[in-house]
Amino acid sequence: MKRHNIEFLWAWFDALRRRDTEAMAAALGPDVVWQGIHAGLICNGPEEVVAGFVSGYDANQEIDSLELLGGERHIVLGVRAPDLGEIDSREIGGEMYNVFTIEEEKITRIEDYLRRDEALAAAGLT
Numbered sequence: 001m002k003r004h005n006i007e008f009l010w011a012w013f014d015a016l017r018r019r020d021t022e023a024m025a026a027a028l029g030p031d032v033v034w035q036g037i038h039a040g041l042i043c044n045g046p047e048e049v050v051a052g053f054v055s056g057y058d059a060n061q062e063i064d065s066l067e068l069l070g071g072e073r074h075i076v077l078g079v080r081a082p083d084l085g086e087i088d089s090r091e092i093g094g095e096m097y098n099v100f101t102i103e104e105e106k107i108t109r110i111e112d113y114l115r116r117d118e119a120l121a122a123a124g125l126t
Contacts, residue, residue, distance in 0.1 A: 002070035005102050009068065009075045012107065016053055024050045029106040037090060037112045049110065059083065064094075074123035075100045078116060099123045 008027070015023035025046040034043040034052060043052045067078035077098045084094050097119035101109040113119040120126045 001072050005072075005075050006068050006070040008102060008105070009077070009100055009107075016057055019054070021050050021054065024053070027105075027107055029103070029108040032106075032108055032110070034110040035112065037092070037096075037114060041112075069120065069123070069125055071123050071125050073101060073103065074125070075102065076116075076119045076123050076125060078119070 012024060012027050015021075015027070028046040028049055030046065032044075032046055032049050034049045036042060043049045062082050064080040064082065065078075066080075067076075069076040069078075077100065078095065079097075080095045082094055084092055084096055092114055095114075095116075097113040097116055099111045099113065099119050099122045100107050111122060113122065117126070
């Protein structure tokens, strides 16, 4: 299941790269929530989540590395990029982690973390 989930998320990011917003939305649950680094940063539903990822992708052109860590229900994506300096006036220091929850072939929740260890713990990968 871990490999399947990693490949599922890899395909979702390929759709992002190709700007295939229909494929991105199709992989999201109807009630998907993307919780940012604080309570005020939140996207609800496929339309907002897709728009947020496309906007973020466009804003961060340089990427030093990507890391995908798979679990049975969660995938952790680590991004290191020089353009990741600040989000909503909060310094993030060039790296960020997303925890994706995958249920029944759909992304149902995404949560952002500034520290790798916190993301791994949230995903049950410690």
